[in-house]
Amino acid sequence: MASDTRLRSLPKRTLLAREEEARLESEDRRAFLRKSAAMAGGVLAVGSVTSAGRAAPLAVAPATQEMGRPIEQWAYGSPSKFEKQFARRRTDVLTNRQNWSDWSMTPIQGQQGIVTPNGVIFERHHAGTPDIDPATHRLVVHGMVRQPLEFSMSDLMRYPSVSRFYFLECSGNGLTNWVKTSSQTVQQSHGLLSGGQWTGIPVSWLLDEAGVQPTGKWVLFEGADGSAHTRSVPIEKVMDDVLIVYGANGEMLRPENGYPLRAFVPGWEGNVSVKWLRRIKVSDQPWHFRSETARYADPLPDGRWRQFSFEMECKSVITRPSGEMKLDRPGPVEIIGFAWSGNGRITAVDVSVDGGRNWQQAELEAPVLDKMLTRFRYRWNWNGSPAVLQSRAVDSTGYVQPTVADLQKTRFTTGFIQHHNGIQSWSISPAGEVKYALV
Amino acid sequence: MRSYSTLLGAAALAVAGCASMEHAATTPVKPAAGYGKPISEADIAPWNIDIRTSDGRGLPPGSGSVAQGKAIYDAKCTACHGADAKGGAVYGTMVGGIGSFKTNARVLTPGSMYPYAPILFDYIRRTMPMDRPQSLTANEVYALSAYILNLNGLVPANAVMDAKTLPAVQMPNREGFVRDDRPDAKAVRCMTGCN
Numbered sequence: 061m062a063s064d065t066r067l068r069s070l071p072k073r074t075l076l077a078r079e080e081e082a083r084l085e086s087e088d089r090r091a092f093l094r095k096s097a098a099m100a101g102g103v104l105a106v107g108s109v110t111s112a113g114r115a116a117p118l119a120v121a122p123a124t125q126e127m128g129r130p131i132e133q134w135a136y137g138s139p140s141k142f143e144k145q146f147a148r149r150r151t152d153v154l155t156n157r158q159n160w161s162d163w164s165m166t167p168i169q170g171q172q173g174i175v176t177p178n179g180v181i182f183e184r185h186h187a188g189t190p191d192i193d194p195a196t197h198r199l200v201v202h203g204m205v206r207q208p209l210e211f212s213m214s215d216l217m218r219y220p221s222v223s224r225f226y227f228l229e230c231s232g233n234g235l236t237n238w239v240k241t242s243s244q245t246v247q248q249s250h251g252l253l254s255g256g257q258w259t260g261i262p263v264s265w266l267l268d269e270a271g272v273q274p275t276g277k278w279v280l281f282e283g284a285d286g287s288a289h290t291r292s293v294p295i296e297k298v299m300d301d302v303l304i305v306y307g308a309n310g311e312m313l314r315p316e317n318g319y320p321l322r323a324f325v326p327g328w329e330g331n332v333s334v335k336w337l338r339r340i341k342v343s344d345q346p347w348h349f350r351s352e353t354a355r356y357a358d359p360l361p362d363g364r365w366r367q368f369s370f371e372m373e374c375k376s377v378i379t380r381p382s383g384e385m386k387l388d389r390p391g392p393v394e395i396i397g398f399a400w401s402g403n404g405r406i407t408a409v410d411v412s413v414d415g416g417r418n419w420q421q422a423e424l425e426a427p428v429l430d431k432m433l434t435r436f437r438y439r440w441n442w443n444g445s446p447a448v449l450q451s452r453a454v455d456s457t458g459y460v461q462p463t464v465a466d467l468q469k470t471r472f473t474t475g476f477i478q479h480h481n482g483i484q485s486w487s488i489s490p491a492g493e494v495k496y497a498l499v
Numbered sequence: 500m501r502s503y504s505t506l507l508g509a510a511a512l513a514v515a516g517c518a519s520m521e522h523a524a525t526t527p528v529k530p531a532a533g534y535g536k537p538i539s540e541a542d543i544a545p546w547n548i549d550i551r552t553s554d555g556r557g558l559p560p561g562s563g564s565v566a567q568g569k570a571i572y573d574a575k576c577t578a579c580h581g582a583d584a585k586g587g588a589v590y591g592t593m594v595g596g597i598g599s600f601k602t603n604a605r606v607l608t609p610g611s612m613y614p615y616a617p618i619l620f621d622y623i624r625r626t627m628p629m630d631r632p633q634s635l636t637a638n639e640v641y642a643l644s645a646y647i648l649n650l651n652g653l654v655p656a657n658a659v660m661d662a663k664t665l666p667a668v669q670m671p672n673r674e675g676f677v678r679d680d681r682p683d684a685k686a687v688r689c690m691t692g693c694n
Contacts, residue, residue, distance in 0.1 A: 157589045158579075160629065187629060200543050201535065208543060209535030218534045220527035262526070269533035280549055286632045288625040290549060339546055348552045350622040354612040357676065363600035367676040410690070419690045454688060462684035470683040474603050 139179075146170045148180050149251070153242045160188040161287070163230065165251025168398065169379045174225070174433040176254035178309050182330075183316045184230050184252065187286030190336055194320035197284070199266075199304070203341035206271030213306070213320050216261065222303060223259040224326070225432045227400045229372045231329035231356055234480035238464060238473040241496040246382035249484065249496065253398070255433035258324050259307030263340065264299045276342035281323045284338035291332045292346035293325060297370075301326050304337060327402030327431040328370040329479070331356060358479055359472040372402035374461050375481040376409055376436070376453035387492035390444035395422070396437045397451050404456035405429065409436040415448035415485065415499045416463065422451070430456075447488040448497055464498070548633075550621040555666030558617060562661035563642025565649040571639050572646050575628050584650050594650045597671050610651025614676060616668035619644035620660075641665065 139146065148164040156162045163184040166176055183189075194213040202208035230252035236242040243249035267279075272295070279298045283289040293302070305324040306312060313319040318335030325332045331351065346352070346368070357365040376399035381387060399406045405428055410419040425435040436451065453461045464482035467473065487497035540547070550557040572584070581587025584594050596606025609619055624640045626632050635643070645660040653668055654660075660668075 158629075187626065187632065200538060200546065202538075202540060202543050202547075208538050208540055209533075210538040211535050215534040215536070219530060222526055262529075265529050265533075266535065268529075269535050282546075282549065286626070286629070288548070288632065290625070339543075341547075341549065343551065345551060345553065347549055347621075348615055348618065349549075350613070350618050353552075353614055353618060353676065354607060354609070359600070359605065360677070364675050364677055365600075365672075366679055366681075369679040369681060371679075371681070373681065408688075410688070416694050417692065419693065452686075452688075459682055460686040460688045462686035466684045466686050475605055 146180065148183065149247055151236070152248060153236045161186045163232070163252060165247050166254050167247050168251055168253060168377075169246050169382050169385075171379070174255045174398075174427075174435055175309055176256055178256075178311065178314050178317070181228070181254040181256065181308070181314070181317050182230065182252045184232075184330065185285065185287070185316070185335075186289050189316045190285045191315055192284060192320060192336055197320050197338070199321060199338060199340065201266050201270045201340045201342075203280070203343055204273040204276035205267070205342055206273065209266070209270045211266070216304070216306065216321070219261045219265060221259050221307070222261060223257050223307070224303070225255065225257050225427075225429050226324065226326045227253065227255045227372075227402075227431060227433045228324075228330050228333065229253045229375075229400070229402075231331060231369075231372070231478040232476075234482075234484075235477055237484075237496065237498075238477055238480055238482075239498070241498055244383045244496050246377060246379050249383070250377045250379075252330070253400075253433075255398075255400075256309050258303060258305045260303040260305035260321075260324065263302045263304055263323070266304070266340070267295075267299065267342070270342075272342055275344045278343050278346045280339070280341040280343065280347060281332070281334035281337060282339040282341070283334045283336040285336045289331070289334055289351065290347070290349050291334060291351055292343075292349065292368075293328075293332055293370075295342070297325065297328070325370075327372060329356065329372055332370060356478060359475070359477065360470070361472050369479055370402075372400075373479070373481045374401035374403065374406070374453050374455040374457075374459045375399070376406075376451040376461060377484045378411070378449055378451050378486060381449070381488070381494045382486055383494055383496045385494045387442060387488060387494070389492070390442050393440045393442050394437060395440050395449065395451075396435065398433045399424075399436055399451070399453035400431070400433050401453065401455035401457075401459070402431060403459065404431070406434040406436075406453055407456050408454040409434075410452045410454075411436075411438040411440070412450040412452070413440055413447045416450050416452075416483065419452065442488065444490060446490060448499060449486045449488065450483050450499070452483055548621075548625055550617045552615040552617040552621055555615075555617045555662060558620060558662035558665060559637045560662065561637035561641055562659050563638045563640070563645055564659045565642075565645045565654070565656050567638075568642035568644070568646025568649075571635075571642055575635075576643070579629065584647060593647055597651070600672075600675065608651065609647050610653055610671070612672055612675075613670055614673050616644065616648060616653075616665050616670055619647055620665060 146167050150164045166180050166182045197213055199211045233252035237249050277295050278292045279295050281291055303324040305322050321337045322335040323333050323337050357367050358369050359365055378397040380396050399409045409422045411422045412419045422436040422438040428434050467482050485497040485499045487495050579587050579589040586592040593608050596608045596611030599606045620640050623643050641660040645658050648654040
């Protein structure tokens with residue numbers, strides 16, 4: 061049975077007490093399926109373990125006694141009709157009076173594994189989603205180069221492709237929740253985050269082909285959309301690991317994620333991974349665009365602004381249980397979440413159930429990849445008392461995810477503030493209600 | 500055909516040069532041939548719209564006055580940004596906020612926030628108006644830049660902006676930026692009795 065397989069695959073070093081394990085193994089298949097369906101369907105009860113009652117006698121389901129849908133001649137598959145809750149959502153905290161320069165968030169509370177399906181990778185655009193014909197799309201590389209070059213999509217796809225797993229996070233992820241509990245769900249507070257396998261080619265190949273002049277120190281990426289979104293990126297980073305990407309998770313990019321071509325800058329704030337990429341220009345200085353001065357800069361307490369704050373620092377969040385979910389009853393709870401760092405790989409995640417006073421190390425689930433979402437889990441026996449759950453990640457540079465109070469020592473945190481990588485808290489009431497909490 | 504040892508050498512170089520082993524292992528050898536087509540800067544010109552805003556390099560010929568800017572603004576911008584750029588149906592004010600960054604009520608406008616005035620030209624030309632981006636002439640963009648700067652008290656009512664005058668406008672937030680100095684937090688991995 062599925063539940064048995066799942067249980068047997070648990071690592072031996074699990075902290076589960078023997079009697080809890082026995083109870084878990086007695087969990088019947090119906091309860092498991094009911095729980096799975098509830099989670100997947102967006103019913104927000106977090107199944108703790110069924111401890112009492114016998115299963116009812118089985119009935120043969122209608123689906124078993126009839127033919128299903130035939131194979132279509134020509135079709136792209138869709139999720140089950142029972143999975144409508146697993147969808148992107150626009151912000152329900154801020155009121156954007158237009159929806160072109162806007163964003164929508166990934167339902168990370170329902171994500172399985174570390175790869176975000178293409179249909180729910182978060183969106184952030186500045187002038188809506190264009191529909192660009194790859195047959196006519198062109199990329200140019202110019203500026204401080206020996207020979208300016210133009211590439212068609214078919215030109216670019218003649219190069220050997222590179223596929224790499226990376227997270228993508230908007231610098232504004234968490235911006236509504238620095239000092240108040242504005243967002244109630246983890247989708248709203250942390251859903252400007254996705255993970256995927258991105259396919260394309262190193263930008264360095266194209267720059268080498270064009271021949272960067274020794275004076276070339278900064279690289280401009282520009283989009284072909286109605287915002288012609290533009291950022292300046294240091295050439296050291298571009299030559300190190302920046303890709304131009306045409307594929308994501310096994311297919312061509314979706315229009316809202318840059319089809320047919322985007323920049324992908326691993327570990328850095330999402331908006332430098334310019335979508336609908338049409339132009340790469342080399343210069344000796346940054347351009348200081350609006351998008352790197354008036355926006356995407358971080359306020360400091362002395363009234364100045366931190367500029368070119370590219371890296372998305374080490375961060376984690378518990379996705380289950382999380383805001384607006386409910387624990388059925390006291391007993392074992394499988395706490396799961398994501399950790400990630402734009403500066404390297406995750407080396408540890410700790411979980412606290414008492415608001416940060418005491419911590420226990422969680423398990424990391426392989427693969428643990430550089431600059432990619434990492435799954436952690438911690439099995440907790442909830443005794444029914446109020447609790448505050450937190451997670452804290454450590455990355456391969458030794459950086460420890462800070463609290464908001466730690467960050468407030470050096471940053472100004474009132475207003476529309478970016479780069480929130482502070483520890484996130486969920487409170488659990490005696491009734492099992494999970495709520496966003498500030499500690 | 501490449502020799503086996505060449506491939507091994509390339510793989511070793513890739514491993515040494517990259518931050519991460521598992522990523523390096525998946526990087527194929529760059530092909531000897533390139534597939535880009537040579538193109539002249541002249542043929543790129545219709546796309547070559549970026550302005551280096553610190554000194555205005557890239558600003559095109561043309562000019563526009565505050566008065567011309569007001570007329571264009573009233574016709575094309577008020578629907579979203581409101582009369583006199585004080586905020587409208589869609590966006591907030593583009594006027595004021597100078598001096599507000601030392602308070603808890605920071606007001607971000609082109610006047611208070613932009614370190615360099617040519618950001619106005621670059622941004623308006625590439626994005627505005629939102630429903631018809633890149634439809635304004637260079638003269639119109641200069642005029643709108645002049646108008647917004649005048650509303651913020653940064654140029655006089657008779658100002659005319661062009662490739663020389665726009666970069667010369669002194670912006671109050673010119674020295675307001677510091678380069679990224681993170682990591683700024685120094686959290687410690689305490690395990691028991693932490694707060």
